[in-house]
Amino acid sequence: MSGTRPPLTPMRSAIPRSSPGxxxxxxxxxxxxxxxxxxxxxxxxxxxxxxxxxxxxxxxxxxxxxxxxxxxxxxxxxxxxxxxxxxxxxxxxxxxxxxxxxxxxxxxxxxxxxxxxxxxxxxxxxxxxxxxxxxxxxxxxxxxxxxxxxxxxxxxxxxxxxxxxxxxxxRYSRPSYSRAWRSLTASQVRVLQLVLEGRTNKEIAQLADLQEGTVKNYVSTILLLFGMRSRAQLISSLR
Structure with a gap:
């Protein structure tokens, strides 16, 4: 956002509520x-x-x-x-x-x-x-x-x-891999999304504006964090 914007004022109804609605x-x-x-x-x-x-x-x-x-x-x-x-x-x-x-x-x-x-x-x-x-x-x-x-x-x-x-x-389930997800940076989350879309390292580098070597390192780190041996295993496990 550019410049200084006035704060958004919460819009509230006039009638008090007995429970959060x-x-x-x-x-x-x-x-x-x-x-x-x-x-x-x-x-x-x-x-x-x-x-x-x-x-x-x-x-x-x-x-x-x-x-x-x-x-x-x-x-x-x-x-x-x-x-x-x-x-x-x-x-x-x-x-x-x-x-x-x-x-x-x-x-x-x-x-x-x-x-x-x-x-x-x-x-x-x-x-x-x-x-x-x-x-x-x-x-x-x-x-x-x-x-x-x-x-x-x-x-x-x-x-x-x-x-x-x-x-x-x-809505109801909490999946595993909590520690892995918490360890990912924003760039690694983006790379993971593209891996799950079936993109190659070269395609990921172009789409995420990263060096291909950086993408390879990210993919290796992601596999290590999730305890996976390959892209195929990662994709299968996160389905």
């Missing part, structure tokens, strides 16, 4: 926040009130807002590509500061289902309660939030009532 949207793209906010505000909470919305455009701001309004926030929609984070650090930092927060990680990284699956595993391992790819449309995101019990049962514009398959498959 608010949703914190953390994304540095104004249009994404606007789209999610508009759909959520068209919904009702189970109590019949409007949904309480909080917004942040970076991790530091999100942490500040959560610390202040934790008793009102029941779900955090956390983008993984924030200006003040790298790789999966947004999840690990937020979870470390607020281990009781229910975090849904959102990511547009990874072009294959396998790469998305690996990113989901990493996010869940580091403390997220669920993972949703940004390829899911906004109505699917709202549908998932309803499945979490934070929205009423009414639908708008034909909105489906069930959580999308990507949410159902990643």
């Amino acid at each position: 608010g949703i914190l949207i953390v994304d540095d793209h104004d249009l994404v926040r606007l789209g999610v906010r508009a759909l959520l505000q068209a919904q009702e909470s189970p109590s019949g009130e409007g949904v309480e919305i909080f917004e942040a455009d970076c991790l530091a701001q999100a942490l500040t807002i959560y610390e202040r309004f934790a008793s009102s926030i029941g779900l955090v929609l956390l983008d993984l590509a924030l200006p003040d984070t790298q790789g999966l650090s947004a999840v690990s930092q937020f979870h470390e500061r607020h281990p009781d927060a229910r975090i849904v990680a959102l990511s547009g990284a990874g072009t294959t289902s396998l790469a998305q699956s690996a990113m989901a595993q990493g996010a869940l391992t580091l403390g997220a309660s669920a993972f949703l790819p940004k390829s899911a449309n906004l109505k699917e995101v709202v549908s998932f939030i309803r499945a979490c019990g934070l929205l009423g049962s009414d639908v708008v514009d034909g909105l489906a009532g069930a959580a999308p398959p990507s949410a159902r498959t990643t």
Whole structure:
């Protein structure tokens, strides 16, 4: 972000809540926040009130807002590509500061289902309660939030009532390899995603703007961290 921007003011309903029903949207793209906010505000909470919305455009701001309004926030929609984070650090930092927060990680990284699956595993391992790819449309995101019990049962514009398959498959389990995921740098996470997409070292070097020798070293380190002997074993294990 360039220049000095005024802080985003949390949007709050006037009626106090007896249990956390608010949703914190953390994304540095104004249009994404606007789209999610508009759909959520068209919904009702189970109590019949409007949904309480909080917004942040970076991790530091999100942490500040959560610390202040934790008793009102029941779900955090956390983008993984924030200006003040790298790789999966947004999840690990937020979870470390607020281990009781229910975090849904959102990511547009990874072009294959396998790469998305690996990113989901990493996010869940580091403390997220669920993972949703940004390829899911906004109505699917709202549908998932309803499945979490934070929205009423009414639908708008034909909105489906069930959580999308990507949410159902990643919501409940915490995969292994926790130490390996925590040890990866942002660059290594990117290389791992490309490996899972079937890219060669040369292709990875071009796409990640790295030297091919650096890519080879990263791949070797990744295999060592995950206890794998080959790319094929790594791909098979992270499916």
